[in-house]
Amino acid sequence: MSTGTNVAIDGSRILAALAKVRDPELDEPITALGFVASCAVSADGHATVRLRLPTYFCAPNFAFLMVADAHDAVSALEGVRHAEVVLVDHFAAEAINGGVAARAGFERSFPGEATGELDRLRADFLRRAVLAGTDQVCRALPDIGVAAGLRLGDVPASRELDRLRERRAELGLPAGDDAPLLIDPETGAPIGPDRAAPHLRRARTMRVGIEANTGICRGMLRHRYQDEGEGEEER
Secondary structure, eight states: OOOOSSSOOOHHHHHHHHTTOEETTTTEETTTTTOEEEEEEOTTSEEEEEEOOSSTTOOHHHHHHHHHHHHHHHHTSTTOSEEEEEEOSOTTHHHHHHHHHTTOHHHHHSTTTOOSOSHHHHHHHHHHHHHHHHHHHHHTSSOGGGGGGOBGGGSOOOHHHHHHHHHHHHTTOOOSTTSBSSBOTTTOOBOOHHHHHHHHHHHHHHHHHHHHHHHHHHHHHHHHTTTSOSOOOOO
């Protein structure tokens, strides 16, 4: 955690840090999804963040990842002396908040229930994001049939391409200009022309599924907190 005292810190910088934290299943920033209920920072660098989710029974493993990632993102900011990130209105909030604050990890936060940490889960969702991102990039191609022969450097620059590169890099998969556009998200092996069509169908199915789940979560959150805004910033 930063111990700087001469760096200006305000709510906008806290929100900017939280914008880098993603819902692992939806691959969208928690700020864009409305999961940040409020954030505040005191003059002496004490940052407080409240997170909320679409339902009371959202999966605790997903929730733990978001709270832990948010805590890490805010704690890393220069000028923040102490970060307090809490999940509200969730059945496992006490265990999650306590575990994250103590840096206990998921298994120790849920003794007798969890059987391991969440690295594998995070990687699984990153692989899904790579598949969905591949479809997003390929849909912009004038001829999707040539996708199997393209490298990332052959694809026009776009936000979707940048995002795909980032997700691949997080998994340790090829992400440079010379990397094939179509790869197996498990191994990084290139997808040849004979496997391109089923691979692209799988990618499209993944993208549609993630977008559908995102829409459902946004709707549920709006319904649950219909008398509140999409998130507040306090100073």
